[in-house]
Amino acid sequence: MTAAVEAARRLPPAQRAELRVRLWRRGLTGAAAGLDDAGPAPASCGQDAMVYLHRRAPGSTAYHTPVACRLTGQLDVDALRHALAELVRRHEVLRTSLPLRDGRPVQLVAPAAPVPLESCTAAAAAALRRAPFDLAAGPLLRAGLVRLDERGSVLTLTFHHAIVDGWSVGVLTRELVELYTAAVTGRAAVLPPVVPQYGEYARWQREWLAGEQAERGLRFWLAHLADPPGPLPLPAGRPRPAGPALRGAVHEVLLPPALRDDLAALARRCGATPFMVLLALFQVLLARVSGAADILVGTQLANRRRAELHGLVGYVSNVVVLRGRPRQAPTFAAFLAAVRTTCLDAYEHQEIPLDVVVRELAPPRPPGRNPLFQVGCTLHPTPEPVPAAAGLTVTPLAPDGADDARLDLELDAVDGADGLRCAFTYAADLFDAATVAGWADTFTALARQAAADPDADLEWAPPPDHDAEPAVRQVFADLLGLPAVDPDADFFALGGHSLLALRLAERLGDGFSLSGWLAAGAPASARRAAALLREPVLREPMLSVPDGRT
Incomplete structure (x- = not known):
């Protein structure tokens, strides 16, 4: 071991984290600089949480990430298999499992190998999507190919959330198209080297969390979430099952382009973003149907403010908990101003993993419930068009049906040419479809009222009658x-x-x-x-x- 390597290993954890980032900017890894030993990398904080949830409900599909693309044109199946194999070779996390070592999960990377690509029916592809994963043994990726006709197929990929997030899916889609095109045309793929790999990201995260910046961020979250309220009292139609897994169902509403544009104009006038408007509407809705005054909502953030992480595949995103008290605001505009402040503060401290915050707060963990929050709200970026792949047109498809519910209620919105599509995913074991449809209608009415007159008084009528x-x-x-x-x-x-x-x-x-x-x-x-x-x-x-x- 050289003197430089020995000195680097003796650095305090936060300084090692800073050194890693400087190495990444030069295209180097911590391992090449001698920072890491030969053992497996620790699981990231997000992966720790995934292992915990998986052990509580090993058969749940709540954290499966399905991806489906329609391929139109003359498909070269051998080239597709080659492209998948190259994708898995490039990104170690795609061949990673999470066994326990001394009671803690670690990242065990398997040697590169071809990905089984099963030719199957649509029913068999759905079964592949819902089949449980074994996080300790792997693999955590499955692929299927449904042939529709001579010029049409559907490629289905199912990942466990422990190895990908929404940003990763975009990276993988673009790289798969490039790898397939290169295989068909016989040229080398033009892709950047993968630095860092996800295992080194997890090492960096653990080191960074030991530093002063992380300590300041944790203090913010402990203050923001001090004395959290109890579970949100949404009126359920049935008792909560004893187990943690809940059947999921989805109710969709479409806010038409004119209303979507009016809400965006409201956001600009108030110095806010469309997500802030969406969250404010959702929290007002929750206050109306539950009667609660203090509402915690979880939202997914990409957590990739560092440019070095833009090409990384893995579970990097983080959930932040946004606290709102809509009943204290006289008007929607006033509440939106409070939501704006809450969001901006949360964005500043988004790198503190939710798992760390929960562990420090130590809130009660009622059986079958998520600690801290039971509802979520996310505005997803508009999907980018996928480039053609050597004569193939690639069209992303929305997954059919609903997975198990992660929370009691989630609002996921995506902007498109036809308007703002809002999907209310709910625990069907708790709520009736008609109940959620009524909430969605109320949400639409609130959106129209806010767009038309954001300075009107907020009305707090009692929650609608609920026959339980x-x-x-x-x-x-x-x-x-x-x-x-x-x-x-x-x-x-x-x-x-x-x-x-x-x-x-x-x-x-x-x-x-x-x-x-x-x-x-x-x-x-x-x-x-x-x-x-x-x-x-x-x-x-x-x-x-x-x-x-x-």
Whole structure:
């Protein structure tokens, strides 16, 4: 070991992180400079979270990332196989698995090998997409090819989110087109070297987190999220299942071009961005339907402010939690100004991984719920056109159907020529389709009102009536061991006792997102419990466990 290498290894972690970035700018890696040992790289913070979630729900598809492209023209299947193999050879993360070493996940990179490209039916391709991954063993990429006719095929790629993010998909698509074109035409592909690889990014991230800049960012998040509210009380139609995985479903609405343009003009007048307007509308909607005053919403940020990371494939994106109190704002314009400040502050500190923030805050982790936030909102960039590939027209396709839900409710918006397409992905185990459709209609109406008169007073009518009585009666019946219960019958008269009352309070509090159930005790009857679900704030005490009942 040379004196220079020895000196570099003795640097404090934050200084090693800075040295890595300087090496990357010169096209060099930390390994070439002797910074790294021969062992596997640690998992990134995002990968740590993926392993944790996977162990809780190994069969869930919530974190599968499906990509599908229609290929129109004369397809050279051998050239496509070659291009896929080259893609995986270039990017080590595509052949990485995440086994545990000493209780912590590490990145184990497999040797480069051809990617199996299965010729399959559409049904078989859907099955490939939903088949569970084994994060510890890999591979975390699957490919399928559906032949439609002589001049039409659909290429399907399914990744686990532990190895890609939305930005990565764009990088991979462009490189796959170039590699395929090079294979068909017999020329060398024109692509930049991959520096850094994702394993070194994870090493850099761990080192950077030990520095003063990361410490300042963490202090910001701990202050921003101090004393977080409990779970958002969205009115659910059914009790929450015990397990962490929830079936997903999607309801879409389209804000037409004129309305989209009016909202963009509002953003410009207020010095905001279209995403800030979208988030403000979403938080006002959530305040209306839940009655909550303090609302936490997660959003995905690309987290690639450093130019050295623009060509990196891997899970680099980060979720930041944006806090809003729409009921404190007199008008939508006033609330948008507050949202703007919140977003700008969050963007400044977006490199602090959510996993680190959650670990430091240590919020309660109710079973089957995401800590801190249960709803998300993201405005995705407009997809760039994919260049032709040696006589093929490549058209990205939206995935069919919905995966398992990551959160109770997510709003994903994409701008296009036909307007702003807003997809409400929801946990179908909790919410009825008609309920979510109603929320989407309210969201559209809010958008029109905000665009027409952002200085009008915000109205806070009570949440719409929500009939949860059938589901609540079923909870009563399940715990009491009865086939059915009278909605007005007293819980204790039906055979309930103190232990069952506590279990009932826990089931209702978790299943229907109502804070305060455990503190207040069990409701007197199923009808009273369902009525309380319609109240934005619990104002009346529920029945406490009576003395002498066992």
